[in-house]
Amino acid sequence: MGDVPMSPLLKIEGLTKSYDGMVVVDHVDLEVDAGEFVCIVGPSGCGKTTLLNLVGGFIPRDGGLLEFDGRSVEKPFKEAVMVFQEFDQLFPWRTLEQNVSFPLEGSVKDPLQRNKLAGHYIAMMKLEGYENHYPGALSGGMKQRGAIARALVTSPRMLLMDEPFGSLDAQTKQSLQQSFLQVWEQTGTTVLFVTHDVREALILSDRILVMNRGKITKIYQNEKKGPTEEAVAQITEWLSL
């Protein structure tokens, strides 16, 4: 008897979306296993953000199959949480701890328990000591760490990340990439991560999807994890096709 193949966490077939008659996501097929870290790279306007929004159920698709854990995605769902590029994702009128614990307010009644959980993810994202700071008193990198902590606090099964480190300087970006990789290993969450940065994709992911004009045109299996010059050259060439 052979092993029963595990069904993918995310299953996409023929996924399509148009705006004003322009096809933006064009018959995309994709399967992502639980725990995988998948990056999407592609030129500006090729449909990366639209694909993430479709997967999260934030916008309706025009056609195709889109299933998360065997269920058709028709609207936003708790198991998938989005993190954006912008530094203003945190509520400015709440402290870091109040921001991170916010998604628990509907599900965890005891405020002490909420704070304990928030503290766990604040520590995981290396923000200990800043619990009572307001976002206005945090740097861009710290705000992104906070946004990731808040995304993780409900233990979502999938993170949808739209260039979360895109506005950071090189050094801050590097340190966040390393902390986020550790967090990914600790939590086992599945990640779909959009980036413009080929090196970033090679540092972070198991698999890199190259998108062009709404289609996934190439897939790079990133077994070695690391930006070798050959890998960078290969993906850069694919991006220009």
Ligand SMILES: Nc1ncnc2c1ncn2[C@@H]1O[C@H](COP(=O)(O)OP(=O)(O)OP(=O)(O)O)[C@@H](O)[C@H]1O
């Ligand atoms: N709500 C919308 N209404 C109309 N057109 C849209 C909408 N959202 C996206 N588009 C168009 O769809 C195309 C793909 O946009 P999308 O944001 O998905 O690309 P992207 O690859 O994420 O680009 P970037 O890297 O610049 O963020 C673009 O031409 C964009 O103008």
